[in-house]
Amino acid sequence: MADPDDLWWQSAVFYQVYPRSFADSDGDGVGDLDGLADRLDHLEQLGVDGIWLNPVTVSPMADHGYDVADPRDIDPLFGGTAAFERLITAAHARGIKVTMDVVPNHSSSQHPWFQDALAAGPGSAERDRYYFRDGRGPGGKLPPNNWESVFGGPAWTRVTEPDGKPGQWYLHLFDTEQPDLNWDNPEIFDDFEKTLRFWLERGVDGFRIDVAHGMAKPPGLPDAPEAGVEILRHTDDDPRFNRPHVHAIHRDIRAVMDDYPAAVTVGEVWVHDNAQWAEYVRHDELHLGFNFRLTRTEFDATEIREAVQNSLEAAALEDATPTWTLANHDVGREVTRYGGGEVGLRRAKAMLMLMLALPGAVFLYNGEELGLPDVDLPDEVLQDPTWERSGHTERGRDRCRVPLPWSGETPPFGFSSNPDTWLPMPADWARLTVAKQRADPGSTLSFFRTALELRRSRAEFGGAEIEWLPSADQAVVFRRSGGLLCVLNAGEEPVALPPGEVILTSAPLVSGELPADSAAWLV
DSSP states (O other): OOOGGGGGGGGOEEEEEOGGGTOOSSSSSSOOHHHHHHTHHHHHHHTOSEEEEOOOEEOOOTTTTSSOSEEEEEOGGGTHHHHHHHHHHHHHHTTOEEEEEEOOSBOOTTSHHHHHHHHHOTTOTTGGGBOEEOOBSGGGOBOSSOOBOTTSSBSEEEEEOTTSSEEEEEEOSSOTTOOBBOTTSHHHHHHHHHHHHHHHTTTOOEEEETTTTOSOOOTTOOOOSSSSOOTTOOOTTOTTSOOTTHHHHHHHHHHHHTTSTTOEEEEOOOOOSHHHHHHTTSTTSOSEEOOOGGGGOOSOHHHHHHHHHHHHHHHHTTTOOOEEESOOTTTOOHHHHTTSHHHHHHHHHHHHHHHHTSSSEEEEETTGGGTOOOOOOOGGGOOOHHHHHTTSSOOOSGGGOOOOOOSSSSTTTTSOSOSSOSSOOOGGGGGGOHHHHHTOTTSHHHHHHHHHHHHHHOGGGOOSOEEEOOOOTTEEEEEETTSOEEEEEOSSSOBOOOSSOEEEESSOOBTTBBOTTEEEEEO
16 A cells, blocks of 8 residues: 555645746846745745746756756756755755656757757758658748647748758747657657656656647648647647657656655646546556646636536546646736736635635645736737747736745845846735735735645545535535535625534625635635
8 A cells, every 4th residue: 555655745735936936046137946945934834735846957948948958957047956956955854845847848959969960960860859850842941741839830940951951840849949859769768767867866756747748749740630720729639739659658757756656747738638638647647637627717606616527527537636726837827817906816815715625736826825916018028939939919928927026115026136037027016025915914825824724734624525515606615525615606796604614714704694706614
């Protein structure tokens, strides 16, 4: 039987750190690992179990670290390997696990392998590590197929050959500087295994696997049935992703992870069909798979109930642990999605309570605990490659990546000693700083800390099942099998609460009833 300590991730609260935006220790305006280590008290007091760290390995930063040039070294921008080791030690001393992003689908164009491939020429073993193909049409002037980049524009770029002439094309499902790796080549897995073991031996507690439904490509790379796919979105039958033989890759990864039984893999799985999604969390594949339905759900009782039920059913197909998240560095902040301002914040707090009441693992995004909204940034500061690749039609994801405010009355709010932060911080965040909220028992931060403490300490949050209870049209009511009762009011009028002791509400009750845009826990 598995050691319970080895299954810590089944009910964990993970805190996603976008390292560029968390805390800057050296005054360059970009967050780093020593900045994170210096702020671990905040995470300990918040009550999280683990950190998910966005990419910090060596990278030219064309896509803020998701273009990896050396997967087994920490970029100097974030403090180098010594800073990473200090972070691991400091986090573990506080009982906080550390998981990190790995990026198996592609490398940086600055990776030595890709540079070797450019120099070696067509037909070489070096090029077989990637997808180099001859072009179509007269002189090979057209891309090998009609695939588009997730970030916009074609998914192929033509190279100049060593003889100086236009030559083959290479595949990049994301940015031009992120060539896709050919996972049919056994060298790719062999190197990836080295990366996994390298970090696990240094104390890392697991990995979030970027584009976990990618890697495998269809034989022959046929045209997609539809050109002109939506930027940053795709369907389950898109030939670029979710190919059946990706599961053999995940089984190989799991075989490595099984040598480290307390470590966890979390897959970024943008697959909508429940049966197909569940295949990724079979007992010999990923431990956890992100289910993003709540990030695509409006603040509507029917939609919320359906998203929760659907997510539970998907996980149950393989007896897997459900996962829940409301926001991340790619999808934007829920305060803004739910209407912005006070309404958006009220709804975000209510949804946090609903999410924490559910069985499974929870992922919070840094700044969520402060009630941060998306930021409407001026065009000239945008850095997401989507902005340029889309011809300035898609503003990208910078809006939810603005640095966190820690203290003070003016930017950079203690995030850095340098006012020229990598993305500008809005002046009106003075009211949202950690220091200001920590001193206010009525703040969003205080609410998060209370909610997480109750989830951690109350036996009623146990049990793997929920039961839906009768409710008003715009209410969501369920009982956790451990005994917790959760009520969310997505309507416009107050609703009566069922019998029980109220242990937390996201807004004050009105004449004993739960007001609009709020939630309650009862036992």
